[in-house]
Amino acid sequence: MKPNFKRSPVLVAMALLWPAAFAFAQASETAPAAGTLQSVTVTAERRAENIKDVPSSISTLSGEKLDILNTGGQDIRMLSGRVPSLNIESSFGRAFPRFYIRGYGNTDFRSNASQPVSLIYDDIVQENPILKGFPIFDVNRIEVLAGPQGTLFGRNTPAGVVKIDSVKPSKTTDGYLNLSYGTYGTTGLEGAFNLPVSGDWNARISAQSQHRDNWVKNDKSATKDLEGYDDRAIRLQAAYDGGAMFSALFSAHNRDLKGSARLFRANIIKKGTNDLVDDFDPAKISTDGLNSQSLTSTGFNAKLKWSLPDFNVYSITGYETVSAYSRGDIDGGFGAAFLPTGGGPGRIPFPSESAAAIRDHKQVTQEVRLESRATGPLTWQAGVYLFREELGFDSYTYNTLGGNVQSGAPLRSDQTNDTYAVFGGATYALSPDLKLRGGVRYTQDKKSLATQPQPAGDPNLTNTANGLGASTDNSQVSWDMGATYKLDKDTNFFARIATGFRGASIQPAGPFGPLNQAAPETSISYEAGIKADLFSKRARTSFSVFHYDVKDQQLTAVGGGSNAVRLVNAQKASGDGVELNFDAYITPNL
Structure with a gap:
């Protein structure tokens, strides 16, 4: 199999990066003293601090660790299991990742779903789950903040936050280029180039292209070749340094994905066991539905900073938009039990082929935050936050046995979500050794949803028992x-001790179930632990114990009394656990 490099703006940008990469790849690299670990600086509290000084559980990934993970051609799910208590999965392939921290997450797969783990990419929340799959490349650091983060990061963070910070423009001319190749024609190309434009302006362009050949063969008459993808992304940044009083960072990014949706495979588990059936072959499948997936997302953001005598003022503005379409054979097989010829593999009660699409989406965020510059025992920050999302999403069904044609009109829904918040926090040093922290946030969250009525006689006639x-x-x-x-x-x-909450959710009406809602969920978490550098900084560890309670947890119920997906609230859930991070140099070079 040969790698398939198609012409695209991302690849053109990478080609331009190539000469610079070899000349400047090592220019900005620094290393700690031989055999010792560098101190880790994080921004979990919205200001740069040593990770040991932050009173919460934080795991980080950066540098060589991220470079190695990125060579495998994986999407953001590569982070799963790389730090304690983080799990990421998806039933949409390379799109729509679902995050879990300390076992706390949500399996909801609707286009307007929310999650209890928030993803913050370059200080901008990626609210819709489709946005959360933006590729990881040219990244400075990833922080996983366990437990509620409602004070500084707002709603939809009762389980925690995954925070990603890309490499920012600098005053040096440098760059890099990484190329990887693996099985199934998997190719990865990533690069960046940094250029000082003038005395005050610096620019950085970074890009990534990932490709995999189709490696699963379908022996039925639907989509024959599956599991390949072309996933490309680019980021442009410009930084202005006006001296001690003012600085600004402007960024634009884009992603284009084309490939296969997640494959569903019917009856591949032996009954009563966790074993695969004897004739299972991951490179073969038998389905009679069509399969395709495409996604395009674009975003812009601006971060402005004014430094006044007593405090800094930050303005962070973000805009995100995404369109997506994902179609697959949900029954995972072919035919149906009621046909004279039957179906398979195993028993297929009825065919199920469907698609979900985001036809219109806009997300706008604005934060203004004040941060003290005092060097005394008290430091503080306070701000206001505004969020608006407009989402138009559709659901399609297809007549698989009738030639895979669309069955009736799509179910079309539109949702708007407006949020505003005010927040503040402070740290006070009671002594050189003891620091206390606290914060509070008030949030108002409004959401509305409407589904268009279906034409009379449509086979997908919507259940209107609870309205539209x-x-x-x-x-x-x-x-x-x-x-x-x-x-x-x-x-x-x-x-x-911390609290968090997730806003209310609304599920649109469909053919098999009426519109339904889930009330907001809230959480409270308790944790304590230790962070230490050991053996003259040759090793570093953090250990914590935690307990959390969730009230009115939002869950997704599938099937049961009807062939429908329903939102429900669980009255109470709780979790207990311990976490351990450990990094060490075993030898001076390992």
């Missing part, structure tokens, strides 16, 4: 308290 539209309007106060105690120069103890 609904709206919610909820307010919530989130807060947190924490403390850090410095035992010695290498060891800190910490403790934290």
